[in-house]
Amino acid sequence: MERDHANRSRPVAFNLSKFDDWKVRKQAHLSAIYDEMWDLISGGPIVVMMVNTQKAAQGADPETMIPKPKSQHTSDEKTRANLDNVARDILFKSLDDSLFQKVRKCTTAKQIWDTLMSLGERDEQEKDNKLTVSMKKFEDFKMMPNEAITDIELRFRKLMGDLSDLRKEPTEKEKNLKIL
Incomplete structure (x- = not known):
């Protein structure tokens, strides 16, 4: 102890x-x-x-x-x-x-x-705003010029963590998405 x-x-x-x-x-x-x-x-x-x-x-x-x-x-x-x-x-x-x-x-x-x-x-409105911003980031997600695979994976995992924290369940497409 x-x-x-x-x-x-x-x-x-x-x-x-x-x-x-x-x-x-x-x-x-x-x-x-x-x-x-x-x-x-x-x-x-x-x-x-x-x-x-x-x-x-x-x-x-x-x-x-x-x-x-x-x-x-x-x-x-x-x-x-x-x-x-x-x-x-x-x-x-x-x-x-x-x-x-x-x-x-x-x-x-x-x-x-x-x-x-x-x-x-905070209030649900702010949470909804955060969710909207995170969803927009997800929709616009792409590899940046000269970005290493490990960096894009880290960015993607953070984004998925943010969505998870906002209690937004990923769709089947999001669950099956793999970064190559």
Whole structure:
């Protein structure tokens, strides 16, 4: 279990023009640090629970759970409970000053992530505009003068990735298209 969060590679900066790439990289980065890191981004901070012994002693449902006091946390529970702080720090460090101002009052990593997702994904009209531009690039796609096969393949894969990110399913013709 990796616990050294300070010695990580430099954070990937949030960039609206490359939002989809940032999102994938940040998800992978957070998940790689600790298995449960992505769970708290999607579901909120981890709360360590324990059986409510007072309820159990009164004959009530012994499975009634309550938050465990921090003073009783084991070392592993302290690490898990602190993951939200680690995730917040990682997300904050990926933002420039103007974007930080938009999330600085967020109290959980989930709130930060949700705010960044709404900024990055924007409204459907902008997504439709991006799709239109990408489709036009696809329709006009051709080999440039003096372009190597590897370069054209790279350009084509990027274009197909952009279309995929916009959730446009390729047609059968696009799926069968091969670059020679």
